[in-house]
Amino acid sequence: MLQNSPELKSKIDQLWNKLWSGGISNPLTAIEQITYLLFMKRLDELDQKKQADAEFTGEKYTSKFEGRWIPPEYRAKVREGDTQGETDKKLADDKMYEIEKRSLRWSEFKHMQAEDMLQHVQGKVFPFLKDLNGAESNFTHHMKNAVFIIPKPALLVEAAKIIDEIFEVMERDSRVNGQAFQDIQGDVYEMLLSEIATAGKNGQFRTPRHIIKLMADLVQPQLGHKIADPACGSGGFLLGAYQYIVTQLAIKAGTINLVPDEDGFVRTSVAAALTEKSQAILTSSLWGYDIDATMVRLGLMNLMMHGIDEPHIDYKDTLSKSYTEESEYDIVMANPPFTGSIDKGDINENLQLGTLKPSC
Structure with a gap:
């Protein structure tokens, strides 16, 4: 974890x-904006590595x-009823707005002048990121x-300059300490998310990692189990289950020298433990x-x-009448969140609650 890397x-x-x-100044907003920049940087680097x-x-x-x-x-x-002329015109109009994908790389736009960079990222790079997976x-x-x-x-x-420096430190730590780059990258994100713990906005308190580790050890999730968190926030419990399963698979595969960090999580390369x-x-x-x-986006990322x-x-109220999944x-x-309140009229009838306000 980052406690072992003061520079990072x-x-x-x-x-x-x-x-x-x-x-x-809003912690959630700041984390979102930083995350977008991290994504832009990592997307470029991963793509170049795969190439x-x-x-x-x-x-x-x-x-x-590649391409436009x-x-x-x-x-x-x-549309199906369009004439050939209408179709040709629409396709021709398309070309007016085509953007060279290469210009959307972090390694390309980071060299732009400040004003040009901001316009480029706001108007082209970020929309491309949002549309990335189709x-x-x-x-x-x-x-x-x-x-x-x-x-x-x-x-x-x-x-952008600081993020480049962060990635340089991550790459160096990965080489020197033999820790998977992906683990270090995850640690960086964990550090950002820890700011939520001090903010406590809208009930978004982050569960400490050692508590997540304890719960994963108690329930012992296995590959093939379907695991849910109905109030997942940034996804800490899902990651805890994920890391527990990966660790068990790594042990079965004969991986040695698995050293736990200060929270008890074993740091192991996913590639070493998981087949396709x-x-x-x-x-x-x-x-x-x-x-x-916002938390859905942070959890996804x-x-x-x-x-x-x-x-x-997904965005869903698991206490409401609209949530009908069983078993x-x-x-x-x-x-569960410990602040806020819920609408009595929208509570799922199968849930018996003694109070409408969370309490410790």
Whole structure:
């Protein structure tokens, strides 16, 4: 964890302070904006790595930044009854808004002048990020109302510079300490999310990692179990179950020198423990719900930061009448919110509550 990397923790604090002094003082908003920047950076780096791996192995790989991209609002909506002329005109209009995907890479736009960079990221890069997994994906659906609100060109330039420095430290720590880059990246995100614990806004208190580890040890989730958190927030319990299962698979695979961190989590490369089949099973086994749209996005991105490409986290009130699932899950891990109140008329009739307000 970051406690063992003072330099990395210092960089995270520096980034946080830059956004705070730049006018983004709400912790959830700041975390969202930082997360978007981390995604832009990581997307570029992962794509370049996959390209290099494909060239080495001879396997086919299509870069996410290959070709051109048209923002969804400008895409031609060709209808069945359109004449050929109408169709041709719509397709021709499309080309006016085509963007070279290569220009959307972090490594390309970070060299722009401050004003140009802000306009480029706001108007092109961020919309591309929201549309990344296709119109039908869960990620795209929940990113629909996301906004990029870093207001000042100089602030974006400074934030981008610090993020580059953070990645340099992560890569060095990965080489020197033999820790998987993905684990270090997850630690960085955990550090950001820890700010929620001090904020406590709208009931969003983050469960400490050692409590998550204890609960995972108690319930002992296994590969194939369907696991849910009905008030998942940033996805900590789902990640705890995920890391527990990965650790058990690593032990079965004969992985040695598994050293737990200060919270008890074993740091092991996912690639060392998961086959493609077991990764698919595990990804389809984790389900989370929350009634805060911001937390849904943070939960999705948190799991994606930890290597779960298509997480199942949705906006849903699991106490309401609209939630009708029964006996769907093998394990439920949750820490219900301890602030706020609920509408008595919307409570699911199958739930017997003595009070409408959470209490300790």
